Every structure is written in structure tokens, then in C-alpha cells.
Amino acid sequence: MINFVPMDFIIDATLKALKHLYNADITAEDISLQQTRKEFEGQVTIVTFPFTKVSRKSPEQTGADIGEYLKNEVAEIADFNVIKGFLNLSIxxxxxxxxxxxxxxxxxxxxxxxxxxxxxxxxxxxxxxxxxxxxxxxxxxxxxxxxxxxxxxxxxxxxxxxxxxRGIHICKSMLAWQKWGDGETPENTGMKGDHLVGKYYVVFDKEYKKQIDDLKAAGQTEDEAKKNAPLIKQAQQMLQQWEAGDQEVIDLWSTMNGWVYAGFEKTYKALGVDFDKFYYESNTYLLGKDIVDEGLEKGVFFKKEDGSVWIDLTEDGLDQKLVLRADGTSVYITQDLGTAQLKYNDFNMDExxxxxxxxxxxxxxxxxxxxxxxxxxxxxxxxxxxxxxxxxxxxxxxxxxxxxxxxxxxxxxxxxxxxxxxxxxxxxxxxxxxxxxxxxxxxxxxxxxxxxxxxxxxxxxxxxxxxxxxxxxxxxxxxxxxxxxxxxxxxxxxxxxxxxxxxxxxxxxxxxxxxxxxxxxxxxxxxxxxxxxxxxxxxxxxxxxxxxxxxxxxxxxxxxxxxxxxxxxxxxxxxxxxxxxxxxxxxxxxxxxx
RNA sequence: GGUCCCAUAGCUCAGCUGGAUAGAGCAACAGAUUUCUAAUCUGUCGGUCUCAGGUUCGAAUCCUGAUGGGAUCACCA
Missing domain, CATH: 1.10.730.10 (Isoleucyl-tRNA Synthetase; Domain 1)
Incomplete structure (x- = not known):
């Protein structure tokens, strides 16, 4: 059963016993030691059923033979008893x-x-x-x-x-704060930074839902309304500005992320956890494209007519999986491919x-x-x-x-x-x-x-x-x-x-x-x-x-x-x-x- | 629908490289303190280990199938 450490001498002695008594060659893997159940006398139990083939005796007799041998030959084994196919040893x-x-x-x-x-x-x-x-x-x-x-x-x-x-979800909080934040900061509200930002994420969601309802009332379908709501379009635009390096957006992003990090730090501290290395997706989200090229060269990936890059995993029981969009931008897995390589380059770890x-x-x-x-x-x-x-x-x-x-x-x-x-x-x-x-x-x-x-x-x-x-x-x-x-x-x-x-x-x-x-x-x-x-x-x-x-x-x-x-x-x-x-x-x- | 994960006492969970009568805690009940901290200890009660087959001397444990629950199957992350 679980972990029985310093008991090698019992296994060795049992092997000797089997050799001596039955001239049997058995490997250590065939010997199953377990802790003796507390209702029986002893501390270590050997299961004797597997030995009956070589002993050509009953499990009880086999256990008695081995027990007798061990008691006589091994100083640490003080006594034994046999119950059915179980040889219980007292150390x-x-x-x-x-x-x-x-x-x-x-x-x-x-x-x-x-x-x-x-x-x-x-x-x-x-x-x-x-x-x-x-x-x-x-x-x-x-x-x-x-x-x-x-x-x-x-x-x-x-x-x-x-x-x-980074990503659209961050832009949602940023946008909502910009529109309805009224200059709130962790300092002037006393709110923990991550909670303040989270509050505006919720505000965004609420206002977004309102817009969707309005559009639906005006005759659009659910899907159309979700795509056409002004708020989501603005958030998407903000993401593009962020990726283009728009200074105002970047500044807002830095400020609000700073609030969040200050908040997370407190929570991490309370949880007692820490880290040796931080990676940020804002730095890594473009990684992985090299690996896509590498995969294309090696013929592991293939390109579709529209230019998107895929891998076919159907032989492995999975599906085809997109690894790069037609417009050349990354998806989640592209980044993770790149980040995995980055980590390995950084640390050369075995696991x-x-x-x-x-x-x-x-x-x-x-x-x-x-x-x-x-x-x-x-x-x-x-x-x-x-x-x-x-x-x-x-x-x-x-x-x-x-x-x-x-x-x-x-x-x-x-x-x-x-x-x-x-x-x-x-x-x-x-x-x-x-x-x-x-x-x-x-x-x-x-x-x-x-x-x-x-x-x-x-x-x-x-x-x-x-x-x-x-x-x-x-x-x-x-x-x-x-x-x-x-x-x-x-x-x-x-x-x-x-x-x-x-x-x-x-x-x-x-x-x-x-x-x-x-x-x-x-x-x-x-x-x-x-x-x-x-x-x-x-x-x-x-x-x-x-x-x-x-x-x-x-x-x-x-x-x-x-x-x-x-x-x-x-x-x-x-x-x-x-x-x-x-x-x-x-x-x-x-x-x-x- | 395909794939993956889970199913053990009323509740929360151990046990799973196959081994004895399947164990803890909580809850319920009964006890233990002139003695080192009673957030403790002892006992009672409580189980068709989801079900049906199979392999085996032996199955909660391995295999197959079914049922129930969850996840996933996005040019989201």
C-alpha cells in the first residue's frame, strides 16, 4: 500500500527464504508488503498467495514456512503469525x-x-x-x-x-472607467485597486446588456445586437489603439493595471504565495509566430487558401486546430506555443x-x-x-x-x-x-x-x-x-x-x-x-x-x-x-x- | 452527438501499481479532565463502494458497456 521505506531487508530475506525453501527465483516486484491491519498482531504483512505456485502448498503453510525461516534467520524479526494468506511479522x-x-x-x-x-x-x-x-x-x-x-x-x-x-476584457474595464469612472482611484475611494477595476468591468457588462436589449427591441437578433452594440465596438477599437501603441490608451492601461497589481499583491501576501518570475502577455502575445513558420517548414502545419494556418490532429483522435488567423494575428494557442519556447529558453528546465x-x-x-x-x-x-x-x-x-x-x-x-x-x-x-x-x-x-x-x-x-x-x-x-x-x-x-x-x-x-x-x-x-x-x-x-x-x-x-x-x-x-x-x-x- | 473527467456512510472526503471484516471527519447518541492545552481522546450508530458483465485464487481498485453529474468540442482567453 503506501510508502513503506526502510523495509528492504524484509524483501531480501523473503527472497532468500523462497530460494531456500522452494528453490524459487522470484523478483522483488513479486513481493507485496503492506502495513499490518491494526486488528492483527504485527507491523508488516507479506501476502503469500502469489507464492503458492512455487511452494505447491496452501497459503497458510507457505506463510508458516516463510515466517519460521524469517524468525530464525533475521534478527529484527521477533515473531510472526499467519492468517489465511497473510504472514504478519512483528519487528x-x-x-x-x-x-x-x-x-x-x-x-x-x-x-x-x-x-x-x-x-x-x-x-x-x-x-x-x-x-x-x-x-x-x-x-x-x-x-x-x-x-x-x-x-x-x-x-x-x-x-x-x-x-x-491585455485583451478585450481589459479594455472593457478601461472603457467603462473612462466613461463613468468620474475620476475614481483607489486613493480617493479607499477601494482596493483590483476591486475598483472589477467594479467597472461589471459596469461595462451592465451597460452593454442595456444596449443589446435596445437593439433587440429595434428588431435585431441577439447575435447582431451583441456585435453591433456601440460599447463593444468602442472596446474593440480601444484594443486596436492599444496594439498600435496609442499613448493615451497605453497610459490608462498602465495606470489601471497598476491599481490591480497593488491589489493582487495584498491578496497574494494574505495567501502567503509568491513567484520567482513574472511573464506578461502584453510582452508575449506576439510570440509564437516563429514557431508557426517552423511548423510550416517542417510540414507539421499547413496553410489553407485564405492564408490561415492549421494542424491536423485527427490521427490523434483530435480535430483540426487553427494556430494562426488568416490575417496573421495570433490565437490563444499561438501565444502559448511561443511562451512555452520562451520559458524553456529562459530556464532550460526538465519539467x-x-x-x-x-x-x-x-x-x-x-x-x-x-x-x-x-x-x-x-x-x-x-x-x-x-x-x-x-x-x-x-x-x-x-x-x-x-x-x-x-x-x-x-x-x-x-x-x-x-x-x-x-x-x-x-x-x-x-x-x-x-x-x-x-x-x-x-x-x-x-x-x-x-x-x-x-x-x-x-x-x-x-x-x-x-x-x-x-x-x-x-x-x-x-x-x-x-x-x-x-x-x-x-x-x-x-x-x-x-x-x-x-x-x-x-x-x-x-x-x-x-x-x-x-x-x-x-x-x-x-x-x-x-x-x-x-x-x-x-x-x-x-x-x-x-x-x-x-x-x-x-x-x-x-x-x-x-x-x-x-x-x-x-x-x-x-x-x-x-x-x-x-x-x-x-x-x-x-x-x-x- | 464526439472526446475527456468524476461517482465510496445522511454530508465532506481517504483508500485505487488488485489482497484480510472498505476507513476518517462532520452530523446524532453515550462516555473520558484531582494527571503534560478537551480546537483532544474512547465508544455506538451508519455501506448492494452508481448499475451490469468480464479478467483473477482474490476487484472499491483493472477491462467493457450502461446510467447520472461536470467540462470541452470558437479565427475567446
Whole structure:
């Protein structure tokens, strides 16, 4: 099942056993180890069904044969039992203690050795015409977390943000502000810049709709009215002026984009995400035409009579796809072809991950396929991290119907809720105001981030604005609380980490905790390979749960002996370290006190 | 209509390179604090793993088909 790291000696010994008992040559892949279910005695289970062919005995007898051999030949294997086709092995306590002191307590594998590979993670990639909403929040948290996980797995990581700062949608906000803005600025209204610009995007839409209705009343069809409305024509004209470098339009564009960036920066900061490299579509939108030429030369693309350029992907089960308009202007995919090349030229990375919603699955399938057909060596390293939409109980979020969950509102509400919970529990008596503010932020964001990241990215996510995010159970605050409690114990214990006193046995709770702590490096690798922060989220939850069980069963500071006390303090320290590191991969802070 | 994704407890989700009696949390109910933080812990209740076939010693997991939900199939981005 999942990650069972330091168990190679069992596989080796089992191979020897099979050779010795049945003269069977079996490879390590044929041996399936799993963690023993908790209702049975033991920690590691070997499934013996596959061996019955070579043993020519029943699964039970086969298990007993192998178990007997292992118990006699392998010092670490203390005992075994066989239930049906399952051979359950009890590993000696000293083995677990050795693992703990040699690897876990020193923090082996909390960050992997560099693997020499470079990966780019592109995420966020916002439009600059409206504020961020819950969907963007999921995107940002996923991208940031995946970047952290890859770094922990040994990659060199570049976090990139491709800002969509040009196009007709930007012109809509600009035009509406010009017409009805009345000189409003973030300064004189006190509004956050991205919200101010978003307000005019909505104004545009409203006025545009009015014009469409008027035209329809005058006898035009819906489609005609949409094309002929004066506002849309003006917006299109503005886009042309922008592309022609009209100074007035460019100035307005710079000003309003500046407002938006200032607003985004605040939201990014509140979310705790950051970037190493920004790309702007205003700089990249003309890229890709070289690649179109290249594709024509190589015969990968073809030109139609009207001059438009296409690629035929029907053999790959897809359609024909336009890559350049007849008038020579770019479409979306042209830019993305060019930008992909640009990124590669800039960084020469081995892999490149695009964190983009699953509504663009088809686009990326086509994009990667085209680059591959063009013979780009790096195309195989491209990956679309496709995530599901965030839905409300009423269905999809729709800005026009006002059902969008605004990122800034949500963040504020989370902090507020954290404050209410904390105060109700009377947890902040010794805190000054600044510490309180920090704590509420840590907990509120912890709850939100964990809520969004614990779900498999590819699945749709249901968010009910009327039902507050939980703070108990399988949640961020639960894990944060566990951490704070551990830190509290440690600070009372006055521990010298280098003090090792000989122990020869551990309790079941201690052993389980050591086992799961030892799986952290593997959890990182699993999460990295699957581009899946949820794997880390669930892992850390498991750690916190096991510690809480241990905490409930055993005294740390008032342990029966000095040796036990020290060991338990060390175990607590190692647990806190893993929780902190794991939550860090999710972009979640853990407090010392709460 | 073509293609892609999803379907597990009342709700939200794990589990999916095939392995034991399918697990958590929430909700409901019952308990635990003279002991290191009860945002905790223990227990009870709760399942035809959407359905039907197939492969296998063994299927929630793999294959085929169906049903339901979502996305996409723009000279928008």
C-alpha cells in the first residue's frame, strides 16, 4: 500500500527464504508488503498467495514456512503469525528505536537530496480586469504547495506567473472607467485597486446588456445586437489603439493595471504565495509566430487558401486546430506555443507544470501534442496540473449572478471566524494584541488552506459559503493545535536532544508513531510524483492523530523513568518537526501556542 | 452527438501499481479532565463502494458497456 521505506531487508530475506525453501527465483516486484491491519498482531504483512505456485502448498503453510525461516534467520524479526494468506511479522522494538535515533530524530529526508532536475511551476496567472475569487484561491494554493513539494523532493523549482494583462476584457474595464469612472482611484475611494477595476468591468457588462436589449427591441437578433452594440465596438477599437501603441490608451492601461497589481499583491501576501518570475502577455502575445513558420517548414502545419494556418490532429483522435488567423494575428494557442519556447529558453528546465483548471484540458492536450510533433525535446516534460472547479451548493460560481466568493472577503471572514472560535475557548489570555492578530490569521488561513488542499486536485470541490469551514476533526486547526500542544510539552520538558538513554522496548503507540514518521520522505515523493498536495495533507493528519493517541495514553514529562521521559520528549520533537515541515509544504503555518 | 473527467456512510472526503471484516471527519447518541492545552481522546450508530458483465485464487481498485453529474468540442482567453 503506501510508502513503506526502510523495509528492504524484509524483501531480501523473503527472497532468500523462497530460494531456500522452494528453490524459487522470484523478483522483488513479486513481493507485496503492506502495513499490518491494526486488528492483527504485527507491523508488516507479506501476502503469500502469489507464492503458492512455487511452494505447491496452501497459503497458510507457505506463510508458516516463510515466517519460521524469517524468525530464525533475521534478527529484527521477533515473531510472526499467519492468517489465511497473510504472514504478519512483528519487528523487534530495538529496530524501531534504531530507526528513530539514526534517521528520524536527525530529520533525514525532511528535505531530499537535490536530484539535479529543474522544474517550473506556473500558477495563478490572473486576468487583470477583476479581483481574485475562490477558484483562483484553489489555483494559488495548489501551485504554491506543489512547488514546495517538488523542492522538498529534490528539484530546483521556479515559480512563474503568466499575467493576462491585455485583451478585450481589459479594455472593457478601461472603457467603462473612462466613461463613468468620474475620476475614481483607489486613493480617493479607499477601494482596493483590483476591486475598483472589477467594479467597472461589471459596469461595462451592465451597460452593454442595456444596449443589446435596445437593439433587440429595434428588431435585431441577439447575435447582431451583441456585435453591433456601440460599447463593444468602442472596446474593440480601444484594443486596436492599444496594439498600435496609442499613448493615451497605453497610459490608462498602465495606470489601471497598476491599481490591480497593488491589489493582487495584498491578496497574494494574505495567501502567503509568491513567484520567482513574472511573464506578461502584453510582452508575449506576439510570440509564437516563429514557431508557426517552423511548423510550416517542417510540414507539421499547413496553410489553407485564405492564408490561415492549421494542424491536423485527427490521427490523434483530435480535430483540426487553427494556430494562426488568416490575417496573421495570433490565437490563444499561438501565444502559448511561443511562451512555452520562451520559458524553456529562459530556464532550460526538465519539467514544466501548468496549474490550470480542467476546463482547459483540451487546450493543453493540443498544446503539448503540437510541441511534441514539432520535435521539441522538452515537450515530454510538460504537464498540465488540471484541477476541478470550485462549486457552490447552487452550482457554478457566476460573476454575473453575483455568486462569486471573493478571495479577500473570504480571507477576512476566515480570520474573523478564527477569532470567534479562539475567544470562545478562552485560549489567548497571555497574548498581546499583535500575537492575537497573528494567531487568528494563522488559524483562519490554516483552516481555509487545509480545507482546499486536502481534496484530490482533480476532483471538484464543494464550498458552502453559509456553512463555515470546520475547526475540529480533519482540519488545519486540528493539526495546528496538535503542534502547539506538542511544543508546549517540549518547552516544559527542557530537553537535551543529544541525551540518549538506552531503551529496549516501546509501546504500540510509540511504535506506530515512529513508523509513520519514518514514512515522511516517501510521502513527499508520492505527493511530488502525483503533483498532489492532498497526499501530504492526509499524511500529516495521520501523524497528528497518532500523536494525540500517544499523548492520551502516555505521560511525557511525568514518565515512569528518566530514560522514558527523554525518549518521549525526543519523539515529541520529531513529531512536531514533521508536522511543521509537512504543513509548511501546504503553505500552512503552525503556531507555538494556541 | 464526439472526446475527456468524476461517482465510496445522511454530508465532506481517504483508500485505487488488485489482497484480510472498505476507513476518517462532520452530523446524532453515550462516555473520558484531582494527571503534560478537551480546537483532544474512547465508544455506538451508519455501506448492494452508481448499475451490469468480464479478467483473477482474490476487484472499491483493472477491462467493457450502461446510467447520472461536470467540462470541452470558437479565427475567446
Amino acid at each position: 523487534a522494538d530495538v529496530y524501531w528505536l534504531k530507526q528513530f535515533y539514526n534517521h528520524i530524530l536527525p530529520g533525514d529526508g525532511i528535505v531530499a537530496e537535490p536530484n539535479g532536475k529543474k522544474v517550473m511551476v506556473e500558477y495563478s496567472s490572473p486576468n487583470t480586469n477583476k479581483p481574485l475569487h475562490l477558484g483562483h484561491v484553489r489555483n494559488n494554493l495548489l501551485g504554491y504547495s506543489v512547488a514546495n513539494i517538488l523542492a522538498a523532493a529534490g528539484y530546483e523549482v521556479i515559480k512563474a506567473n503568466l499575467v493576462n494583462d 514544466s507544470i501548468y496549474v490550470v483548471g480542467n476546463e482547459q484540458d483540451y487546450h493543453f492536450k493540443v498544446l503539448f501534442l503540437i510541441l511534441d510533433k514539432l520535435g521539441k525535446s522538452w515537450a515530454r516534460g510538460l504537464y498540465h496540473l488540471s484541477y476541478g472547479m470550485v462549486d457552490l451548493p447552487s452550482g457554478k460560481m457566476k460573476s454575473r449572478e453575483g455568486t462569486v466568493v471573493d478571495a479577500d472577503d473570504l480571507i477576512r471572514e476566515m480570520k474573523e471566524t478564527a477569532k470567534e472560535h479562539t475567544e470562545a475557548l478562552g485560549k489567548v489570555d497571555g497574548f498581546d494584541e499583535e500575537e492575537k492578530t497573528t494567531l487568528y490569521q494563522t488559524i483562519g488561513m490554516g483552516a481555509l488552506k487545509y480545507f482546499l488542499l486536502k481534496v484530490d486536485p482533480k476532483k471538484r470541490l464543494l464550498f458552502d459559503p453559509n456553512e463555515s469551514v470546520d475547526f475540529q476533526g480533519h482540519t488545519g486547526p486540528f493539526i495546528q493545535y496538535s503542534h502547539a500542544r506538542i511544543r508546549s510539552v517540549i518547552s516544559r520538558g527542557a530537553l537535551q536532544l543529544e541525551d540518549v538513554m538506552p531503551l529496549t522496548e516501546v509501546s504500540a503507540e510509540e511504535r506506530d508513531l515512529i513508523m509513520v514518521l519514518g514514512q515522511y520522505p516517501e510521502a513527499i515523493q508520492v505527493a511530488a510524483q502525483g503533483h498532489n498536495p492532498a497526499a501530504i495533507a492526509n499524511y500529516v493528519y495521520e501523524v497528528a492523530k497518532l500523536y494525540n493517541k500517544f499523548y492520551h495514553e502516555h505521560q511525557v514529562i511525568n514518565a515512569e523513568t528518566e530514560a522514558l521521559k527523554r525518549f518521549r520528549l525526543q519523539l515529541s520533537t520529531a513529531t512536531a518537526n514533521v508536522i511543521k515541515a509537512g504543513m509548511g509544504l501546504l503553505g500552512i503555518d503552525v503556531p507555538e501556542r494556541m
